[in-house]
Amino acid sequence: MSKIISVHSFRGGTGKSNTTANLTALFASQGLRVGVVDTDIQSPGIHILFGMDHDELEYSLNDYLWGRCAIEQAAYDVTANLGAEISGNIFLIPSSMKPGEITHVLREGYDVGLLNDGFHRLVEELSLDVLMIDTHPGLNEETLLSIAISDALVLILRPDQQDYQGTSVTVEVARKLDVPSLQLVVNKVPAAMDRAAVRARVEQTYASPVAAVLPHSDEMMMLASAGIFALRYPNHTVTQELQNIVAALS
Amino acid sequence: MGEFATWLEQQRAAPRQEGGITVMHLLDLPQPVRSLLRLLLRQGAMSHAELAAQAASLPDQLSPAELDALLELLCQQGWLQQLDNAPGQHYRLHLRHKGPTGRMDTL
Numbered sequence: 001m002s003k004i005i006s007v008h009s010f011r012g013g014t015g016k017s018n019t020t021a022n023l024t025a026l027f028a029s030q031g032l033r034v035g036v037v038d039t040d041i042q043s044p045g046i047h048i049l050f051g052m053d054h055d056e057l058e059y060s061l062n063d064y065l066w067g068r069c070a071i072e073q074a075a076y077d078v079t080a081n082l083g084a085e086i087s088g089n090i091f092l093i094p095s096s097m098k099p100g101e102i103t104h105v106l107r108e109g110y111d112v113g114l115l116n117d118g119f120h121r122l123v124e125e126l127s128l129d130v131l132m133i134d135t136h137p138g139l140n141e142e143t144l145l146s147i148a149i150s151d152a153l154v155l156i157l158r159p160d161q162q163d164y165q166g167t168s169v170t171v172e173v174a175r176k177l178d179v180p181s182l183q184l185v186v187n188k189v190p191a192a193m194d195r196a197a198v199r200a201r202v203e204q205t206y207a208s209p210v211a212a213v214l215p216h217s218d219e220m221m222m223l224a225s226a227g228i229f230a231l232r233y234p235n236h237t238v239t240q241e242l243q244n245i246v247a248a249l250s
Numbered sequence: 251m252g253e254f255a256t257w258l259e260q261q262r263a264a265p266r267q268e269g270g271i272t273v274m275h276l277l278d279l280p281q282p283v284r285s286l287l288r289l290l291l292r293q294g295a296m297s298h299a300e301l302a303a304q305a306a307s308l309p310d311q312l313s314p315a316e317l318d319a320l321l322e323l324l325c326q327q328g329w330l331q332q333l334d335n336a337p338g339q340h341y342r343l344h345l346r347h348k349g350p351t352g353r354m355d356t357l
Contacts, residue, residue, distance in 0.1 A: 106350060112272070113345035120294045141348045144273035149292045176277050178288055 002123045004131045005249060006146040009156040010166030012043075012137040015187045016156050018220070019242070020134040021049040022230045023154070026246045028079065028088035029231075032129040035075065035122050037061065037093040039115070039146060040136040041105045044095035048225050051081035052094060060096040064118055065110040071118035072125045084231040091126050112141055119149060138166075139173065147174055152181035152249050154211070158188045159198055164205065171206050183211040183248050190216050211248040212241035253280045254316065261323055270344035271329040282310045283320065287329075290343050298339040 007020040017040070024036045038046045038061065047054060059074040075091040082090070096102065123131055133146045147153055153174050157163040167184070174182050184206060186198055195213040203210050217238050220229055230239045257280045273291070276284050285308055290296055296304075301321070305312040312320065321341065324330035333340040 109348035109350055111345075112348050113270075113343070116291065116343075116345060117294065141272060141274070145291070145345075148273050148276065148288055173277065176284070177273075178285060 002128050002131065003151045003249075004119065004123070004133065004149055005152045005154060006133040006135055006150040007154045007156065008135045008143060008147065008170060009137055009163075010139075010170050011157075011163055014137075014156045014158055014163065015214075016137070017046040017134050018049065018225065018229070019154070019156055019185065019187065019214075019245075020132055021046055021228055022239075022242050023245060023249070024090055024130075024132050025082060025084075025086065025228045026230055026242060027130050027132075028086045028090045029084075030246075031087040033089045033091070033127055034130045034132060035091045035093065035126055035128045036132040036134065037119070037122070038095040038134050039142045040134055041095045041142070042102060042136055044097055044102075045225075046134050047092060047094040047097075049228060050078040050090065050092050051227070052076065052078060052092065054094070054097045057094060057096075060094050060101070061118075062096040062101045062105065064093075065105075065114055067114075071121050075122065075126060082228055082231055084228075088129075091122075091128070093122065112145060115142060116145060116149065139170065144173070144177070147179060148177045150179055152183060153179045154183050154185055154245065154249070156185045156187050157202070159186060159190075159193060168206065171208060181249070182208050183245065184208050185211055185245060186213045188216045189213055209248065211245040214238050214241045254282055254310065254312065257283070258316075258319060258323060261327065266327055268328065270346035272346045275329070280310075282308045282312050286312075286320075287324075287343060290330075290341065295333060295340050295342040298341070301341065 007016055009016045024034050027034045038044045059069040061074055063069045064071045064074050075093050078092045079086050079090045135143045135146050155170055157167045184202055186202055189195055189198055199210045199213045215237055219233055223229055230242050233239055276287055289304055302317055305317045330341050331344045
C-alpha cells in the first residue's frame, strides 16, 4: 500500500525542501516509485534540487489547481536528472516560479478539495509507493490538509528556541489530526553541540521519537542546492542520518 | 449527556455554514467526529457501510443511530456530500475553497 509522507517545519530555513529531496532520492534508490509535490506554492524551490529548468515546464501544480491540466500532466520524471544509478523513479510535481502565478494563488486562492483529489490521483495514476509532500512553513490550509492525510509527518527543526516553540504548536496539531507516525528531525546542529544531548532533550520535550540529528555540514552548504547531497556524499554522516529517517518511515 | 451528543445538539441549532469544511474545523470537533472526517479526507470517499464499521471501532464508538444523525447533520451543514455516481450511499468531504491569503482561512 502506498504511503503519504509530509515534510514540514514551523519556521523557514530549516532545510525542509533539501531533506524532502534527499529522502525522495533515498526511497527511489531502494527501487520505489516516489512522487514529490511542492505545495509550497508561495515560495517554491524544490525543483532546483532535482535539476529542473523551470522555463521548460509546460504545466505545474498551479495549472492543475486552476483546471488547466490533469495532475499527472504536471508530473515530471526527474530520475535521470540526478546523475546517479537509481533503480526506482522520481516524479516531481513542481509549483510555478512565475511571479504572476504565485500572486494569482495569493489573490484568488484555489479549490482545496481539488488538491486533495490530486494527491489521491497521483498515487493511482503513477502507481506510487510513496508520495512526499513538501509543505509551506507555518500552518495554513494546504499544510493542515497535507498533515491530515499523511501516514507520516516529518517535522524538521533546528536547535533554536524559536524553532522549539513553533514545533510544539505543530506537534499538537498533528496529534489532534491523528497522524499515525510523527518523526522529528533536528537539522543544522553545530559541531560544538552534543548531538546525543540534543536528541534526548527534543525527545523529552515533545514525547516523540527523533529519527535523526543532522550535523551542520560545510559540504551541504557548498553544494548549495545544486544536487542531492545523499547521492553526492553517500558515506557522509549527514547521509547516514538521512538513512535513519528512511528506516524510521519504512 | 456525552460530548458527542452535546456537540450534535449545538450544531443542530447553529446556522448552516456556507462553503464547506476546512481542515481547521477538524481541530475543534469531538474525537469520534474528527477521526471519521480525517479518515474520509484520507480515503477521498467512503460508503455508509465503511463509515459504520469505522464508527463502531473508534475508542469513543458511535452507535448506528448516532452515525446516521451525524451524517444527516454534516450533509445539512454542507460539510459532507453524498455521491450520486457510486452504488449505495457514498460520502466525501466538501472542502471549502481557499480564499486570498491573509484572510480568515490562514492561521
